Amino acid sequence: MSAEPTLKEELDALEAIVRRLEAEDGDLDRALALFEEGVARLRRARERLAAAELQVTRVLEQADGTLGEAPLDA
Amino acid sequence: MSRGGTPDAVWTPSAITASARALIEGGMDAVWVRGEVSGFRAYASGHWYFTLKDERAQVKCVMWKSHALRAGPPPEDGTELFAFAQPGLWEDKGEFRLTVSRLLATGDTGAEARAREAVRQRLADDGLLDPARKRPLPAFPRAIALVTSPDGAALRDMVQVARQRYPLVRLLLLPTRVQGAEAADEVVAALRRVARLPQVELCVIGRGGGAKEDLAVFDTEAVCRALAAVPVPTISAVGHETDIALTDLVADERAPTPSAAMEMALPDQDDVARHARQLGHRLAGGLRRRTRVAEERLRRSGDRLEGAMRRLALHTRGRLDRAGAALDALSPLAVLRRGFAVARADDGAVLRRAADFAPGRPFRLRVSDGEVAARAEGAS
Numbered sequence: 001m002s003a004e005p006t007l008k009e010e011l012d013a014l015e016a017i018v019r020r021l022e023a024e025d026g027d028l029d030r031a032l033a034l035f036e037e038g039v040a041r042l043r044r045a046r047e048r049l050a051a052a053e054l055q056v057t058r059v060l061e062q063a064d065g066t067l068g069e070a071p072l073d074a
Numbered sequence: 075m076s077r078g079g080t081p082d083a084v085w086t087p088s089a090i091t092a093s094a095r096a097l098i099e100g101g102m103d104a105v106w107v108r109g110e111v112s113g114f115r116a117y118a119s120g121h122w123y124f125t126l127k128d129e130r131a132q133v134k135c136v137m138w139k140s141h142a143l144r145a146g147p148p149p150e151d152g153t154e155l156f157a158f159a160q161p162g163l164w165e166d167k168g169e170f171r172l173t174v175s176r177l178l179a180t181g182d183t184g185a186e187a188r189a190r191e192a193v194r195q196r197l198a199d200d201g202l203l204d205p206a207r208k209r210p211l212p213a214f215p216r217a218i219a220l221v222t223s224p225d226g227a228a229l230r231d232m233v234q235v236a237r238q239r240y241p242l243v244r245l246l247l248l249p250t251r252v253q254g255a256e257a258a259d260e261v262v263a264a265l266r267r268v269a270r271l272p273q274v275e276l277c278v279i280g281r282g283g284g285a286k287e288d289l290a291v292f293d294t295e296a297v298c299r300a301l302a303a304v305p306v307p308t309i310s311a312v313g314h315e316t317d318i319a320l321t322d323l324v325a326d327e328r329a330p331t332p333s334a335a336m337e338m339a340l341p342d343q344d345d346v347a348r349h350a351r352q353l354g355h356r357l358a359g360g361l362r363r364r365t366r367v368a369e370e371r372l373r374r375s376g377d378r379l380e381g382a383m384r385r386l387a388l389h390t391r392g393r394l395d396r397a398g399a400a401l402d403a404l405s406p407l408a409v410l411r412r413g414f415a416v417a418r419a420d421d422g423a424v425l426r427r428a429a430d431f432a433p434g435r436p437f438r439l440r441v442s443d444g445e446v447a448a449r450a451e452g453a454s
Contacts, residue, residue, distance in 0.1 A: 007242060007346065008214035014353050021360030031364040038357040045350050049343055052241040056233055058224065059246050059267065067270055072224075072247055 007045055014041045088165065095163040098170070104160040107172065109133075110186060111149045122148065126157060126172070135159065137174040145177050152187025154180045193295045194320055202302045202324050209307040209326045214341055215275040217244040219306075221264045224249040227282040228311070228332040235336035240343050246271060252281040257291040265300040276339055277304050279321060280311035280332040292319035301325060311335035410442035417448075 005013070017038040021031060057069040085093075109126030116122050120139030125132050135157060137145065149155055156179075159172035197203055218236075222228045224247060236243055248264035251257040261279070268277050279301060281289075291297060292312045298320050301308055310325035311332045322328040329335035410416070417425040418438050425437055431450035439446050 006214045006216055011346070011349060011353065014350075014357075018353055018356045018360060021357065021364065028364060028368045031361060035357060035361040038353075042350060042354050042357065046347070048242060049347055049350075052343075054233070054237040054241040054243070054245070056245045056247065059219075059248050059271065061267070067267060069246065 007048060010041055010045045010048075014038055014045070017041070087168070091163060091165040091168050095165060098161055098163050102161045104158060104175070107133075107157050107159050108180065109155065109157070111153045111155055112151050114149060114151050116142075116148050122174075124149070126155070133172055134169060135172045135174050137177070141175045149177065149179075152190070154185075156180060190293050190320070193293065193298070194323070196295065197298055197302075197320065197324060202298065207302075207326075211307050211309070211327060211339060212275045214240075215243055215339060217246060217271075217273045217275060218339060219246045219248055219268045219271060219274045219277045221248045221250060221261060221268070221277065221279040222281055222332070223252045226252065228280050231282070231331070231333040232278065232280075232336045235333050236340060239337065240340035240346075242343075243340060244273070246274060252291055258294045258297055261291055261297050262300040265297070265304055268304050268306065274306055276307050276309070278309045278311060278329075278332070278335045278339065279325070280309075280329075280335060282332065289319050292321040294320075297321060298324045309335045309339060407442065410440070416440040 017034050021034045021038070024031070056072045058072045059067050059069055062068045107126060109128055109132075112125045112127055112132070114122070114124040120142060122137040122142045122145075124135050124137075126135055127133070142148075155177050157172065157174045158176040158178075159174045162171055162173055163169065164171050194203075201207065220229065220232060222232075229247065233245060236245055248267055250260040250264040252261065265277070265279070268274055279292075281292075289312050292310070301310070301321055301324050307327070308325040309327045309329050310319065310321040311329040311334065312319045312321065318328070327335075327338060329338050416439070417431075418440060419425055419430075420436065420438070425431060431437070431452075433450055433452035435450045437448055437450065439448050
């Protein structure tokens with residue numbers, strides 16, 4: 001199981017950052033830190049979209065009863 | 075017909091179907107046929123098309139408009155009927171077919187329809203069709219299990235839609251037959267395996283379009299119960315325009331085709347990219363606004379500093395003026411200007427007392443604008 005956030009979680013976090021940046025009137029250092037975090041998340045989301053290549057696997061039950069996966073050329 | 079081993083007397087499809095048609099239509103009279111209606115379609119032309127079947131076989135039927143108009147309400151799928159029909163062969167499709175001129179109800183619905191209804195009732199009794207059971211689909215699923223045939227168009231279509239729409243997803247095929255005697259057991263086994271794939275967040279069960287009799291697997295009770303037991307949200311996509319399979323009722327969502335199921339299951343990456351772009355604009359706008367606020371604040375601070383300097387300068391000048399005046403008051407010249415005079419001896423010593431002025435002594439008197447020579451006449 002992957003611990004990596006889904007694209008949805010990434011975009012939700014980005015949205016929260018944007019809202020804070022738009023709403024708050026705190027100090028500029030904090031605003032810059034929010035902006036930098038937002039930019040990093042945005043870049044990650046874009047990279048993931050650009051690099052995505054569909055994976056299709058076939059799930060089969062193996063001799064020992066566990067489930068294995070093999071790539072499927074579809 | 076030639077019985078030889080060489081193709082010296084070759085038949086064309088037209089010739090062989092024409093010959094078969096002549097055999098069938100010449101050799102068989104119109105008869106009454108009893109069977110269950112399936113795949114009924116009433117076309118805009120007014121003609122009716124359907125299939126009559128029993129447990130072992132089926133036959134296509136047409137009822138021309140002229141007869142259909144006199145046949146009463148169109149029969150529902152699953153109804154058992156008597157049809158008065160002339161057997162024939164459609165040469166353009168090479169299809170054996172009955173041309174029906176009369177329909178009579180048998181008074182009871184077909185065995186298959188009754189069995190299906192009984193299954194539906196049992197599922198409903200156990201709450202498996204309850205709308206409150208329906209789970210929302212995940213917005214951005216990471217992995218989807220596909221329970222379908224490895225060879226069907228359904229799989230091809232789903233893979234294609236996923237690739238174009240959201241290639242971040244992983245598709246896990248659980249291969250199974252979707253028709254035939256063993257299909258139900260295989261589908262049940264595949265559905266049970268979904269629970270053992272922890273990465274899977276959504277399950278699609280489906281197959282491409284087919285006539286109703288090919289979808290029987292998706293009406294079986296065991297398949298429906300296994301689908302209801304899948305721990306993640308499910309979509310049923312059995313690819314039939316007019317009929318609803320029982321899995322459609324049990325699944326969290328129903329899609330008309332496997333392609334539509336994937337469109338339902340996956341976000342469109344173009345939409346996602348557009349959303350990300352908008353967030354990027356808002357992020358930049360937010361920062362710009364914040365730096366403008368800071369700039370404005372800085373400018374106001376500068377203005378205030380300048381004012382303070384100006385005030386300080388004015389204040390200082392006032393103090394300097396006052397200090398100058400005080401200094402002036404202390405000057406001996408100012409005292410002389412007020413009418414005082416200073417008497418000095420020739421040697422410059424200041425003559426302060428009356429005794430300093432012996433009669434006849436010359437001295438000099440310093441007044442505000444100069445000196446005058448004087449002589450004492452005697453103390454008064």
